[in-house]
Amino acid sequence: MMGGGQPIIVLNQNTKRESGRKVQVQNINAGKMIADVIRTCLGPRSMLKMLMDPMGGIVMTNDGNAILREITVQHPAAKHMIEIARTQDEEVGDGTTSVVILAGEMLAVAEQFLEHKMHPVVIIQAYRQALEDSINILREQLSVPVDINSEEQMVDVIKSCIGTKFMGQYADLACSIALRAVKTITTEQDGHKEIDVKKWARIEKIPGGTIEDCQVLNGIMVNKDVTHQKMKRRIENPRIILLDCPLEYKKGESQTNVEITAETDFTKMLEIEEEHVKSMCADLIALQPDLVITEKGVSDLAQHYLVKAGITCIRRVKKSDNNRLARACGATIANRTEELKEEDVGTGAGLFEIKKIGDDYFTFITECKDPKACTILLRGPSKDILNEVERNLHDALGVARNLVLEPFLVPGGGAVEMAVSHVLQEKAKTVSGVKQWPYTALGQALEVIPRTLAQNCGANIIRLLTALRAKHASGETFWGVNGESGELSDMRQLKIWEPLAVKLQVFKTSVETAVLLLRIDDIVSGSKKKNEDAGPQGEMPMDDGGMA
Missing domain, CATH: 1.10.560.10 (GroEL-like equatorial domain)
Structure with missing residues (x-):
């Protein structure tokens, strides 16, 4: 060795x-x-x-x-x-x-x-x-x-690509879904088009319903519910703040030691925590948002202040979903509440509502003015069918993307x-x-x-x-x-x-x-001898490509 x-x-x-x-x-x-x-x-x-x-x-x-x-x-x-x-x-x-x-x-x-x-x-x-x-x-x-702006021509091409797949019988639906999704997320910079399907078009599969219920939302859907029962579940034209920081007091790491000598010291510590959370919430309330979404946790105290101010809050959203939300509603993700400014507030969404589908609650932020990100909602009888539909849709999205980038057939x-x-x-x-x-x-x-x-x-x-x-x-x-x-x-x-x-x-x-x-x-x-009597170890099998 x-x-x-x-x-x-x-x-x-x-x-x-x-x-x-x-x-x-x-x-x-x-x-x-x-x-x-x-x-x-x-x-x-x-x-x-x-x-x-x-x-x-x-x-x-x-x-x-x-x-x-x-x-x-x-x-x-x-x-x-x-x-x-x-x-x-x-x-x-x-x-x-x-x-x-x-x-x-x-x-x-x-x-x-x-x-x-x-x-x-x-x-x-x-x-x-x-x-x-x-x-x-x-x-x-x-x-x-091919003329990219002609929907009929584009649909014909995508149809021939998924005609061979399981979704062949729902070809029209799949084509229009793929086309809408790709058109939604296309951005142009200096004459160069950028289409990142994986990053900006999220496919969400929810068993139940029929395949005809599949659709592209003009906005984002997240599998989350509000943190507090009294928060509003439907807001029109919401002002949205996106955060990347927790709305709770930062605890020390595991090696932090705190020594308390007098009884009042513990109360003092709690007060400092409460003050910290209160000031964070005050920063948020000052901008009068209707909806606060964070990638981290939200403490009970912060929820109390937000409910009092009539603000709805959603916590522990995935980073990728948060990035999509930022693109869809025009908000900027803030890392600290003190740095929030008026222009960071997203006002591009037309409707926020929470719907219950099956046993789960889903947050819909839709009717966006110019979303550059979207969620594709797939419904179907079983998980296996949904997985197959997703694979087929992936192909259709690829075809639509290739056509927009290189319009030749x-x-x-x-x-x-x-x-x-x-x-x-x-x-x-x-x-x-x-x-x-x-x-x-x-x-x-x-x-x-x-x-x-x-x-x-x-x-x-x-x-x-x-x-x-x-x-x-x-x-x-x-x-x-x-x-x-x-x-x-x-x-x-x-x-x-x-x-x-x-x-x-x-x-x-x-x-x-x-x-x-x-x-x-x-x-x-190469192989090394472990014992003289043991056979050679670690050999690469030299069969004719036999399948395991």
């Missing part, structure tokens, strides 16, 4: 080492295996997976990212495939299934070249060149601009992959030398998306793909597979579109992953 406590890998007969062709084939098999797991989750006729976690909880979903998050694998290459779905999800919020299927296929088509002793670096150069060309093809030949239904595949195979004829073969193979690998779509809805795959190739060869680039019926259709008529940002990211991530895994020619796992 080194000084820092890190194990050194020493190559001796006890170290497990695999190299060369064997490792490359293993990595390719691991990649293919992960792709096979979620292949059936692509398209509107997709199947659900039922996942059981070690704690006995069950998740039912067809969201590629959610499935891969729950799977436990041993093989390092398979772990990397799972990682790319997460990257895709964080970057653009959609296309997680496509990216894994594509990466798996790109690895699979490279296998034949490795068998023929072609050097991985040659394959990688061809792949990189093909990626550059396909990005140019997407941007210049296949993308169609490409046709869905495998049409765009087929079009790029056709152009790449034509271009391959101009590529010189051995690189031509992997370049062509990458073009053919893209056909896996229309092929999988056809497979998932039970169509005749060979006939369908031959017909689709013929369509694209004659220049009809908007034709793809209708995932519902398994026939060829013009995607413009079906109104199936995808944001350009998602497609670009899918292509980039999948090619980069294939390239990375092809560059690995050695897996070394």
Whole structure:
């Protein structure tokens, strides 16, 4: 062991080492295996997976990212495939299934070249060149601009993205929710748009009610009740103060010792505490707020003063909720009551009320004039369904966000992959030398998306793909597979579109992953002998990406 406590890998007969062709084939098999797991989750006729976690909880979903998050694998290459779905999800919020299927296929088509002793670096150069060309093809030949202000066009795009999900039957509702939420939280600075869905659009799930009751509030909802029964539970046009400090006397830390000699000293201490709390409340009352919300606690004495002044108070609100409230009602969060000024008071909200839903009380601060933050309220029959609705909504929000940031579309239904595949195979004829073969193979690998779509809805795959190739060869680039019926259709008529940002990211991530895994020619796992008779410890399992 080194000084820092890190194990050194020493190559001796006890170290497990695999190299060369064997490792490359293993990595390719691991990649293919992960792709096979979620292949059936692509398209509107997709199947659900039922996942059981070690704690006995069950998740039912067809969201590629959610499935891969729950799977436990041993093989390092398979772990990397799972990682790319997460990257895709964080970057653009959609296309997680496509990216894994594509990466798996790109690895699979490279296998034949490795068998023929072609050097991985040659394959990688061809792949990189093909990626550059396909990005140019997407941007210049296949993308169609979209009008962000046209609600109808935007809804069509978002609908085609969640048509494949559980919420497909409530597509209109989900689209309008996603659009409203994204429009609400969009801010513009120096011509640059900023949309942070995770931070400013909070999804609240409350079991009960029907899915039709889901809505975007033009304001914020917090799972809190007032601290004192006599406080008002409904205020119109409230003046709101947000605090980040407790309205109680600050106790010393655990090591504080106080020695009291005379009886009067204790009374004196209590008086000092009371004075402190009284002065804090006086600072608040001076600004005449109707509502005080703090992230910390509120003592009984402070509640007494606030009730007397007719002020409603809510305590222990999460920091993230407080930040959203500040954006929605225009208040500034104060750290000390002495520093409060008139301009820190939020007056942007139109209504404060507390409603009881089920057994819980919820605080609604709504009818905000210009909220730059919002809460999405989801209702539904059970927790499992609500979780699935939330996952689908996350995708829809991602799509809406991408469109606002980059307003270009490409046709869905495998049409765009087929079009790029056709152009790449034509271009391959101009590529010189051995690189031509992997370049062509990458073009053919893209056909896996229309092929999988056809497979998932039970169509005749060979006939369908031959017909689709013929369509694209004659220049009809908007034709793809209708995932519902398994026939060829013009995607413009079906109104199936995808944001350009998602497609670009899918292509980039999948090619980069294939390239990375092809560059690995050695897996070394160090292990140290504990006892001579005990077997080697801490080895990396070298199976073919078997699932646990």
